[in-house]
Amino acid sequence: MDLGVDAIRRMQSWAERRLPALTRYRRPESLPIELHRRRIYIVPTGFGLGFTVLLTVMLVGALNYANNAALLLTCLLGAASTASMLIAFRNLDGLRLTTIQAGHAIAGQPLTLQFHMQSAGRMHQAVYLEVDGQTQAFAIAPGDSTRVVFSLATTQRGWQPLPRIKLWTSWPLGLFRSWSWLYPQQSSLVWPRPEAHGPPPSQPPDDLHRRRLHHGEDLAALRDYRPGDPLRHIAWKVSARHHSLLVKDFEQPEGHEAWRLDWRQLSALDHEARIARLARWLGEAEAKGRRSSLWLPEEEIASGIGQAHYTCCMNALARLP
Amino acid sequence: MLSRSRLGETTIDIRAFDLICLTMAVVLALHMPQLPIWLSSALALILGLRWWQRRRWPGRAPAYLKLPLLGLLTMAVIFQYHSIFGREPGTALAVGLLVLKLLETETPRDAQVSMAFACFALMAALLFNQSMLVTAGVALGLLPALAALRALQPARMATTMPRELLPAFGLLAASLPLTLFAFVLVPRLNSPLWATPPTPQARTGLSEQMSPGDFAELLTDDRPALRVSFDDAQPAPAQRYFRAYVMWRYDGRRWDYMGDPRPPATVESADSIAYRISLEASNQRVLPALDVPLAAPAQARLSADRELIADKPVNEALNYSLRSALHYRLQAELDDREQRRGLQLPADFNPRTRALAAQWRQQFGKNDAAIVQQALTMFHNDNFRYTLSPAPLGRDAMDDFLFTTREGFCEHYASAFTVLMRAAGIPARIVTGYQGGYWNSLGNYLLVRQSDAHAWSEVWLAGRGWVRMDPTAAVRPERVSLGAAAATGDQASWYRNQWLQNLRNRWDIVNHWWNEGIIGFDALRQRGLLVPFGIRDTDTTTLSLLLTVTCVLFAAVGLAWALWRRRRQDALSTAMRTLERKLARVKVIRRLSEGPQHYLSRAARALPHQRRELERLMDAYLSLRYAHDEPPTEPLKAFQKAARNFRPRRTST
Known part of the structure; x- marks a missing residue:
């Protein structure tokens, strides 16, 4: 049986090399991808x-011995x-x-991928589901959907295209395998790996910073209005000069200075090392609950705090050339 | 959701294992009749222990247990059959190996191999018995096998055990039409590819010898022996004598059949009756026929005594058509040799019987018919009793029977009568066969069971030839007019219950159809398949072509089913389309760019008589479509009904 499996595997890989149009879609496609008869193959x-050989033996035996009952059942099984x-x-x-949700991963750590599979009433x-050599089985009830979670190995920061995905089944009896290749047009961003240790960020003089913060209606202390904010927190004067409502943010931790993390201050280091250091500082700021702003050659991210801010900064770092 | 990697690396779950055990239990049960009882019980024990063991401690059975068991199995088979080749030892070995395979069945791959092998073992049961019940049993055995294969797949919806069998049943049921077509069309082999060794089997049935008491077992055997369908009216019960063996030689204890190679005896007959016999496997060469057959069917010949002898033993159910005479003169002239054979008696046996015969001869002179009548009268009047468990007879068996015990069944009476006739100088012989049968009015055929086995005499009377004499009828007329079951009334047991007997006789029609339609469908019948369509001889090429065409047709149907998808119909749109179709009939056709409100207002203007109705429909549609995420059920139903009942009337002004 192993020999047969090997032979089939070899044949499959040959077909994939020689007949790519037949065995999979070559170009990436946009989601959602629905499987249909043009892209499902069966072998x-x-x-x-082995079972076919067995059935043949039974057929010849039944015919030879003119055993009609056995012939009938062989036909039934066939x-x-x-x-x-x-x-x-x-x-x-x-x-x-329908969708693929990629988690956030730091280069070298596994990337979590959630595949949302949906059934069309059956x-x-x-x-x-086979992704990058890993296989997982799932079942979907009619009209339902399910998530299949994979973790994908990552090596370097930046956009990482999804590997080719294979969906296959040998339901119901294991006699036939039907499969289809998926090549979704989606990449996930892998964050840079922070350096292990290094100096803390150099800070501008405290008084200057404090003065700026207490200057009154600085934009850094304001944020966009979100439904649910109390009316008395709205900074009406400032809002009048802007297109949208601004709200005084009272949640900022008092007594902490914002870190200004500037790409240009790290000119002594090489490209990747600069990124790694910035990534570490961002991580530390996030861990300590400090506000931070990120200044990159072509992008500036204003001072902020929280998971969304961290993600935004790390994404910017990952996207650097 | 289960996170599992490929097949072969995981162990099977408890449900799959249970199904595998169930399959093996069915295999074992189907093979029970041909396996020695100790072997099947041992295998059942292993099966049970393994099932219990895996529930307690999942894992393979240890190797030190497996190898000795394998050796034991081989030795047991050799000990029982003295070989491991051939049908019986081969099957025993296969079933044993299958059960032992269970000991190491842990991964899906093992299980798949087991189940494929189980399918093979299931089919092997049909080598021994092709009856409908066994075939149905094998088909039922396929259910757990297929369900087990299904249960090996990961990430399934959990169900109960009986529900596991349901999809397998559905699959088999859906495959049935193709199966039947393929069964009819697969070209049969005219001659086997390799020789099929004759497989004599011990079966109860008529045999080439007869001594009083032999039938005792046969007369309680309810298995069908043959089924007869008559082209015209069926003969009266008293005429339903099916001759099998004619026995001449008597050694004082036993009657023997000696094949006589001479040409068949002449028969003069005025009438004849055409019928068709479907004979169950008997492992005998003789083909029972109603009374005196006029010609032999294919692959059989007529013997000198007009017995039908087939060219080879009947190992499978056989169908043949015949024509027989019911009123006839068989062998009007008897030559010296036959005269001698017809009077042969061992010299020093049964002195009292001989004396009685000699006395009759003296009394009636040359009147043979009167002697015959005297003997029958004696059986009728002198307190002879019909019983299936008579007292044993001594050396002078006929003396003991006629003068001492006076109880017995057909064999005793026929034997005693024939000895009496011979002793009186009238040529006589024993005939064995079947008498009576149950007329199945539903299927229009006569069912003759093994228990209808009967023995009677034929005496040769000058001018009349061989005449059938049934002394049993003189003792117990019901035996002939009502059948064997009526005759043994005093020994009624539970299975002779009248009601049950009737039920069994009626049920037999299914077996009859099975034997006629499935088992009897041979190369000959296949060639005549297309006769109704004007093709006299359907050869292999035509059959292959037909088979291919059928397969293509079924493939098309299957593909259509596989590719068919239920379109998710919106009930509201469907109802709206109905309305549009109706309005289109009065030339109010919806334009491609037209919204429902505009369209229905236009329709209301075009049909001023129904303006109110159409406006109501429009409001209902707009509210259903735009006021809710999902149209509410009751108003939707009302709208559907209104759309269905809407009848557009164009005013003819």
């Missing part, structure tokens, strides 16, 4: 081939096996990959 599994091929096809047909069972 017998090794077990299926017809059922063939019908299972159609079920294998239907098990994939109509399955949709039960799908024992479907395998």
